[in-house]
Amino acid sequence: MRPFSFTKAGDKATAIKVISEAEEGKFIAGGTNLLDLMKFDIMHPGHLVDITGVAVKNIEALEDGGLRLGALVSNADTAYHKEVEERYPLLSHAILAGASPQLRNKATDGGNLLQRTRCYYFYDPATPCNKREPGTGCSAINGYNRWHAIFGASEECIATHPSDMCVALAALEAKVQVTGPDGDRTIPFEDFHRLPGNTPEKDSNLYEDEMITAIDLPPKGFSENFTYIKNRDRASYSFALVSVAVGLDIKEGKIKEVRIALGGVAHKPWRNKEAEALLEDKKATKENFETVADAIVSEAKAYKYNEFKIELARRSIVRALMQAAKTEE
Ligand SMILES: Cc1cc2nc3c(=O)[nH]c(=O)nc-3n(C[C@H](O)[C@H](O)[C@H](O)COP(=O)(O)OP(=O)(O)OC[C@H]3O[C@@H](n4cnc5c(N)ncnc54)[C@H](O)[C@@H]3O)c2cc1C
Ligand code: SF4
Incomplete structure (x- = not known):
């Protein structure tokens, strides 16, 4: 070091x-x-x-009915917080699907958002990597790319974002509160992380001198109909190959609102709102869920070793929607 x-x-x-x-x-x-x-x-x-001594370590109610997670709250304290467990179980489940108990005790909510890719070439300074050293090339595109992106990648980088927590936050449409030399600002979660484009060295839209102070959860937590599915090589202590966070609002047998976020498949948690809209006012049936899953994966692009992720994503979306809707038909 x-x-x-x-x-x-x-x-x-x-x-x-x-x-x-x-x-x-x-x-x-x-x-x-x-x-x-x-x-x-x-x-x-x-x-x-x-920054562990900075006083952003509380979980507190927001005036609009939402919940504010201080950036320095640990992942464990967030997942086991009574309000989070009861009102945002999707977030609890996603956090607990990640890492290990020891790591979750130490890891913070702000740090979770800014953890870096697990692309093995990024971790190997002996190989070219545009994210680590811009302009050197991407070893993964023609290399062993089993873990890599099937959505939103570029010629410069095909890495994925490794977080589980962030997939749930994307589905919940959280907001990230940040502060810097020019004052405070709020970043909608979908704008927080970036696609690689031609600047893969930048993972997020946070400026270097800005600090995350909190993550705000909106009032709606989808606590009745939700699920988080994580497919991985080992049952624990392993990053997602494909994960799916789903929140559904079902009234009188029809879907009024749907959120589907995917992890392990892109440089940021992946959503396709046009595809989600296909389910609005539809019945919660396997056939309808297959239609939306097909629409989402129709935009996927595989590399030599990660073709399997497309079918895995399609099946996982259908299964997650069925689990969230509590239906078997
Ligand atoms: C073996 C292992 C397995 C893991 N498995 C999983 C998994 O399955 N799923 C999963 O989601 N995660 C997993 N993780 C990742 C883990 O969740 C993250 O390492 C952790 O959340 C990062 O939080 P931290 O507080 O330790 O961040 P740090 O390591 O302290 O910081 C990470 C980055 O965030 C920046 N940063 C931190 N806080 C702030 C802030 N408030 N404002 C601005 N910048 C900030 C730092 O500058 C740094 O760049 C794993 C980690 C390990 C080591
Ligand atoms: S995928 Fe991205 S992180 Fe991995 S080698 Fe290519 S440029 Fe580097």
Whole structure:
């Protein structure tokens, strides 16, 4: 690991001031991703700003009926929070499908959003990687790309975003609260992460000197009809090959609102709102669910080793919708 300097910030203003003035500064929260990246010499910040002492560690009610998750709340405390379990079980289930109990105790909600891809070439400094070193090329496109994207990739990068939590947040249409030298702003979840395009080194639309302070959940939590399915190589401690978060609002046998977000398939949690709309005012039947799944995967593009993900995604979407609708027909 390369040498770096370190500040422990006690409040937001100090954290922002130090990061703005630092050369190659990075916030550190739980450290469960950043420290690995530093040890592997993938990221080498010159200065770390520890934000674990900054007072954004509560989960509190919002005036509109939603819930605010402080950025420094641990993934475990979020998943087991009574309100989250009862009103946003989709989020609880998604978080608990990720990592391990020890990691979830340490990992924070803000850090979860900014964890980096698990593309094995990104973690191997001996290979070209546009995300790690822009302009060097992408080893995955013609390499072993079993874990890689089937939606929204570019010629520059076909990596996927590895988070489970973020797939549920995309389905719930959360909002990310951030603060920086120019003040506070709110980023809708769908605009938070980026597709790779020709700047794969940028994972999100957060500026380098901005800090996530909270994640706001809207009042609607789909607590009656929801599911999170995660397909992976091992039953635990493994990232998603394809995951699906579903929230349904069903009234008098008809679907009034539907959210379908996919993980493990794109550079960001993947939604297709036009396809979702095909289910509005329709009955919750397998046939209708197959129609929407077909529409979603019709836009998929596979590489040499990840063709299987397309059929896996199609079947997982149908199964997730049936589980959420509590139907077998
Ligand atoms: C072995 C292993 C298995 C895992 N399995 C899964 C899995 O199955 N599913 C899953 O979803 N995740 C998984 N994870 C990832 C884990 O969830 C993340 O590492 C964790 O959520 C990151 O949070 P952190 O607080 O530790 O972030 P850190 O490592 O401290 O930071 C990560 C990044 O976020 C930035 N950052 C952190 N907080 C803020 C903030 N408030 N504002 C601005 N920037 C910030 C840091 O600068 C850094 O760039 C796994 C991790 C490991 C090590
Ligand atoms: S897919 Fe992206 S992260 Fe992986 S090697 Fe290519 S550029 Fe790097």
